Amino acid sequence: MxxxxxxxxxxxxxxxxxxxxxxxxxxxxxxxxxxxxxxxxxxxxxxxxxxxxxxxxxxxxxxxxxxxxxxxxxxxxxxxxxxxxxxxxxxxxxxxxxxxxxxxxxxxxxxxxxxxxxxxxxxxxxxxxxxxxxxxxxxxxxxxxxxxxxxxxxxxxxxxxxxxxxxxxxxxxxxxxxxxxxxxxxxxRTYGDVLTSFGHLFREPLFISRGMIAFFLFASFGTLWSALALPLAAEPWQLSTAQIGLFGIAGLAGALGAARAGRWADTGRANSVTGAALALLTLSWIASGQATWSLWLVVVGVIVLDFAVQAVHVSNQSLLTAAYSEQTSSTIGGYMIFYSLGSALGATATTTIYSTSGWTGCAVLGASFALCGLLTWVLGRRTVTKTRYDAAGHGSGHAGATSKAG
The missing domain is CATH 1.20.1250.20 (MFS general substrate transporter like domains)
Structure with a gap:
């Protein structure tokens, strides 16, 4: 069908x-x-x-x-x-x-x-x-x-x-x-077989690399969305809950714009899109960090951050579902464990940082998470390169799929 x-x-x-x-x-x-x-x-x-x-x-x-x-x-x-x-x-x-x-x-x-x-x-x-x-x-x-x-x-x-x-x-x-x-x-397959295969994913370099990128990606995402309401509700803005909620619309615009990342992945550029989007994610915090004096810069930062997050997220999943095509559900589930842990870290860390260092401290934290994701991507490029070599020379099933995707 x-x-x-x-x-x-x-x-x-x-x-x-x-x-x-x-x-x-x-x-x-x-x-x-x-x-x-x-x-x-x-x-x-x-x-x-x-x-x-x-x-x-x-x-x-x-x-x-x-x-x-x-x-x-x-x-x-x-x-x-x-x-x-x-x-x-x-x-x-x-x-x-x-x-x-x-x-x-x-x-x-x-x-x-x-x-x-x-x-x-x-x-x-x-x-x-x-x-x-x-x-x-x-x-x-x-x-x-x-x-x-x-x-x-x-x-x-x-x-x-x-x-x-x-x-x-x-x-x-x-x-x-x-x-x-x-x-x-x-x-x-039995449930035991599926769980065994699920556990084996956590030994795969490509899976771990993309999972760690997701961890830092959503830690940065969680940092923004878990604490942004705090400076917006404070002086000098004192925005209402409904007004603060409108910033979610800016985030939606950015995220929907990144749907194009899927088409880029289909043309073999998933890995390049990941690196470029992680760099954008880091830069977005320069704008978002100005929440104490410019709402327009915050809007720009929110749009860019959500565009970058969605672009990386789509590219990661495109690579992984192609590489592990025999167990796509387990692969996506395992990948999202990294997502959940990263989101939790961002949400808990940012409120603590805000109480001691204000929104500037939160912006530094979010940018640091983004930089960690970018560094993980740089180190993980060797994994993608090696997979391509294996696909060309040895016809590895996982490697071949990865080669097509990235």
């Missing part, structure tokens, strides 16, 4: 809504705490619980995509995530809310199964383009969740956010079953 533009958009919507379930709580934590009587010191658990569930799902659920029909797997996990959203929406106390969010986070890893399925449904010549469109849904979900949550919470309260997401998840599960092709497997 040919992967049409409409199917790509459906897969992107699945990614967008699934990832939004993890991030929508961030702008309404104060409202949730007031409603449920949660002390300010405990509000962090509302975000952390979903992230913990997500991290667990990456390790134990995403590998299932290498052994089961992914159409049914995606539809089933969308329904389970919807149940988690329903539990969160009706929770009368913090403990039940956390159970609902943990369950949703666990099944939100359907994002990675969806990305892997999209890559496998594409021809090699269009894989990068497909990944560019589908992973744009992830960035839209992360950034758009803040805007959606702010609007719905102002209109009908924080519970309406989770009800809306529940309904969207159910509708998408029906659409997936009706629109996507069945995912028939010629080889039957």
């Amino acid at each position: 040919k992967l049409t533009h409409g199917l790509r958009l459906l897969l992107a919507m699945v990614c967008s809504v699934a990832v939004a379930t993890i991030y929508v709580a961030q702008p309404v934590l104060a409202q949730i705490g007031q409603d449920l009587g949660v002390p300010e010191s405990d509000l962090g658990w509302i975000v952390a619980t979903g992230q913990i569930g997500y991290l667990a799902g990456l390790a134990v659920l995403v590998p299932l995509g290498d052994m089961l029909d992914r159409r049914k797997l995606i539809a089933g996990q969308l329904i389970l995530a919807a149940i988690g959203m329903l539990v969160a929406a009706v929770s009368p106390a913090l403990w039940l809310l956390l159970i609902g969010l943990a369950a949703t986070g666990l099944f939100a890893v359907i994002v990675q199964t969806t990305v892997a399925f999209a890559a496998d449904l594409s021809t090699p010549a269009e894989r990068g383009r497909t990944l560019g469109i589908v992973t744009s849904g992830v960035i839209i979900g992360i950034l758009g969740a803040r805007v959606l949550a702010g609007v719905l919470a102002d209109l009908w309260g924080w519970r309406s956010i989770y009800i809306t997401l529940m309904l969207l998840l159910v509708v998408l599960s029906i659409a997936v079953l009706k629109q996507l092709p069945a995912d028939h497997r010629s080889n039957r």
